[in-house]
């Protein structure tokens with residue numbers, strides 16, 4: 536029998552969550568946006584966070600910007616211009632820093648004509664079971680995928696994701712050196728797949744985006 540107990544610094548006490556036997560346990564951590572305290576403020580909130588516009592301005596229930604209220608980081612839920620304006624909530628340090636800078640910048644002019652849209656290409660990296668995994672762009676909504684470098688069997692590859700014929704994201708597994716090239720292509724909305732006929736490239740075969748799962 537294996538006893539799993541968790542020390543929670545957030546609640547300041549220990550609690551037991553499960554008792555079971557297992558050969559392998561995978562623990563997933565997540566985050567919960569703390570927006571309950573905004574209830575009654577008139578600001579538009581949901582489990583995705585505080586609804587903002589592309590200028591980092593918090594929105595009221597009627598969809599108009601709340602004067603002088605800006606948000607950045609995990610709590611912000613905003614339309615990403617480079618993602619066809621779809622709403623995103625990006626939970627990474629890089630965005631928290633960049634969006635905070637833009638929010639601060641946009642506070643100064645006081646008028647929308649002097650404000651700038653917060654543009655951001657999300658990325659993250661992680662190390663899992665000796666695999667170095669890096670991703671740039673948002674693969675959500677991808678309708679095609681292609682292994683552009685390496686192979687899944689070798690556990691060393693770069694997968695590119697496309698939507699409606701455009702390159703929107705790239706995921707590298709133990710092959711991060713290729714990623715900057717693909718980042719530039721995502722920023723340019725390059726045709727999908729973006730590179731053909733490179734000497735170190737396998738024969739590219741387009742597959743449904745779900746093929747990697």
Ligand SMILES: Cc1cc2nc3c(=O)[nH]c(=O)nc-3n(C[C@H](O)[C@H](O)[C@H](O)COP(=O)(O)OP(=O)(O)OC[C@H]3O[C@@H](n4cnc5c(N)ncnc54)[C@H](O)[C@@H]3O)c2cc1C
Nearest residue numbers: 564565566569572607608609610625626627628629631659
């Ligand atoms: C386990 C874990 C691992 C992560 N690893 C990575 C990683 O490897 N790379 C990466 O890019 N990102 C990682 N992240 C995400 C990253 O930590 C967040 O994207 C980043 O911290 C967001 O910054 P933030 O300032 O928006 O929010 P936070 O860092 O969460 O800061 C919000 C602050 O507000 C405080 N707060 C909340 N409610 C109130 C209130 N009512 N009154 C006053 N204060 C309040 C909180 O206590 C907190 O200090 C990880 C997150 C977790 C949970």
